[in-house]
Amino acid sequence: MKVVSLAARTRADIDAQVAKVLRGLGNPEPPVDLRFVRELLRLDRDYYSTTDDGVLRATLSRMLVAGRQVLQRPTLLRDAVRSLSLKALYLPDQKRILLDRDLPALKHRWNEAHEIGHDIIPWHAGMFFGDTAVTLTPACHEIMEAEANYAAGQMLFLNSRFPEAALSGPPRLDNIRALGKLFGNSLTSTLWRFVEQAHDGKPMVALVSGHPHPARRKEDFDPLHPCRYCVESPPFRDRFAGVSEAGLFGLVCSYAGAQSGGPLGEGEVLLADQNGDDHVFHFETFFNGHEALTLGVWLHARIRL
Known part of the structure; x- marks a missing residue:
């Protein structure tokens, strides 16, 4: 799935909201502590589990969906969590974030920041309580999620602090891994942010996928949609718009080994x-045991002989 590109005005508006939060925290050094963000925004956080839905049931009587009490349909929230594989929830009427306890702790950090993003984006409050015929359309939902993802990234990577740090090193996965440790974030989210903001004018692309080697692919592998995410830098999007995710994944398969973890290979x-x-x-791929992470960086135009 190619990541939604936000308009410059939208990004600027979200940047301003994130900057306001970071100023309220005293412009902290990385990594940002989300406990202090929640305190500043007066947000509560709790956890739920798909195997023990006590927290969900306790929430039902107070939760509003599009202005209506969920109590009218007591199973709505629980069914949504299970059927849609939701990893986190933001309850705007309660100023409360619920996280899936069964996920790894590092994923909690991104998911919590994503839900904080919904809270700080002013126009999302109206969307949550607005006309369901409009706000629940797939296109609207996709845009809202992209905006919350952008806000999460700007917060976790401290707005302009990340590009400054990222551009001090080479565009390689080793450098991105070091940046992830500095800012306290996963390799996946750091790779995403690197391609979007530290491209330095170069076309770059990142893929998040299952293992590319045929011997390691899962049974539900879809050759037409092989990537969970395809993140393009603005120069890549402008110049290589015709390149498909399946085509990019095929290039990864041409050099990737069958290792169960670590670097899978690289090539031009x-x-x-x-x-x-x-x-x-230059493409290189790393497998973290769950996902294959690929970085592609433009080197030069091919010389015609």
Whole structure:
């Protein structure tokens, strides 16, 4: 799935909201402590489990969905969590965030920041309580999630602090891993942020997928939609819009090994731009035991002989 690109005005508005929060925290050094963010915003946090839904049941009588009490349909929240595989919930009427206790702790951090993003984006409050015929359309939901993801990234990576730190090193996965440790975030979220904000004018692309080697693929692998996320830098989006996720994944498969973890390989690959001209990219892939993370960086235009 290619990540939704937000308009410059939207990004600027969200940046301003994040900057307000960071100023309220005294412009902290990385990593940002989300406990202090919650205190500043007067947000509560709790956990639920799909195997023990006591917290969900206790929440039902107070939760509002589009202005209506969920009590009218007591199983709505529980069914939504289970059927949609929700990892976190934001309850705006209660100023409360619920996280899936069964997920790894590092995923809690991103999911919590994502829900905080919904809280600090002013226009999301109206969307949560607005006309369900509009706000629950897939397109609207996708935009809201992209905006909350952007807000989460800006908060966890301290707005402009991350690009400044990222551009001091090479565009390689080793450097991205070190940045993840500095800012206290996962390799996946750091890779995403690196491609979006530390591209330095170069076309870059990141893929988050299952294991690319045929021997390691899961039974539900979909060759038409092989990537969970495809993140493009603005220069890549502008110049290589015709490149498909399946095509990019195929290039990864051309060099990736069958290792169960760690680096899977790297290599130089060719991508054609919108004018049909070939360009050389360096691709490298790392498998963290759950997902394959790939970084592709433009090197130069192919020299025609």
